[in-house]
Amino acid sequence: MAATLLGQLPLWIFATLLTWAVCWFAVAPVYCQDEPTCAKQLKTYPRYYHLVSTAALIAMCGHEVMGLIATYMGAQQTQALIPHLKSRCLPSFLLALMFGVLATAERGFSRSEWTVAHVMPSADGLTAAGRPVYTMQYMEWGINVPILFILSGYCSLGRPISEISRPLVVTNIYVIFCWAATATDSGLLKWLLIAVSFAMYAWASVDMLGWVSEFERAAPRDFSSLQVAG
Known part of the structure; x- marks a missing residue:
């Protein structure tokens, strides 16, 4: 599992960073702090x-870290007898990482000078000009959404990382497209990105429904959740 996960991780990072770079260049966002109306709204944020x-x-996060340490230390002497030790520790590690990223983002939101935000132009005349686009929220999603995919797809449903990789990458890309749609000053580009994002959302959703179908097909007939569903 660790080798497979580490093998896919560079692909996920590369696809995410490349999409950010392309969208950033195409949109050329304006920092919220540099625009008076946006900066004023940013400072009034609770x-x-x-x-x-x-x-x-x-x-x-601390609770998950302590649980992870206790799990590992309690099984350290019998590690050779527990072939799935790493997968049992993985959920606690991922939850601790997710809570840590969320805590960092929330701390950034608590200080206006730490908040990464850009101006939302009124590209189509349907939104008020000068509203903040909280870019830091999208950055946090780019880290935590893959973690949620691993927790739900691999840890909960037992699907291989190869099945998780495509919808994970597709989701990260359309999340960035959504950010670009709010930050662009082109009405045409905005609605094009929104349409593409909906299509990618549907694509990723079909893949994730496939996880459930494969889990139900492969699970033993006496599995408790299947008995309840039946």
Whole structure:
């Protein structure tokens, strides 16, 4: 599992960073702090709630880290007898990583000077000009969405990483396209990106439904969840 995951990771990172680079060049976003109307709205964003969220997420991250350490140390002496030890530790590690990324993002949102945001142009005249586009939120999704895919597809449904890779990459790409649609000053490009994003969302969703179908087909007939569903 570790070798397969590490083998796919460079592809996921490359596809995500390449999409960011292409969209950033095509859109040429304007930083929110450099535009008076946007900067004013950014400063009025409620910060207290993000501080509370940061504290809660740090506590949740610590809980998962302690659980991971306890699981590993408790099985260290019998590691050779437990072939799936790494997969049992993997969910706690991924949850700790996800909560850590979320806590970092929430802490950034709690300080306007730390928030990565850009101006939302009124490309089609349907939105008010100068609204912030919270780019940092999309960056956080680019890290945590793959983690959720691994947790749900591999850890929960037992699907191989090869099945998870395509919808994971497709999802990361259309999330970035959604960001570009909000940051572009071209009405045509905005609606083109929105249409492509919906199509990619449908494509990824079909792949994920396939995980469930394959899980149901491969699971033993006496599996508890199948008995309940029947």
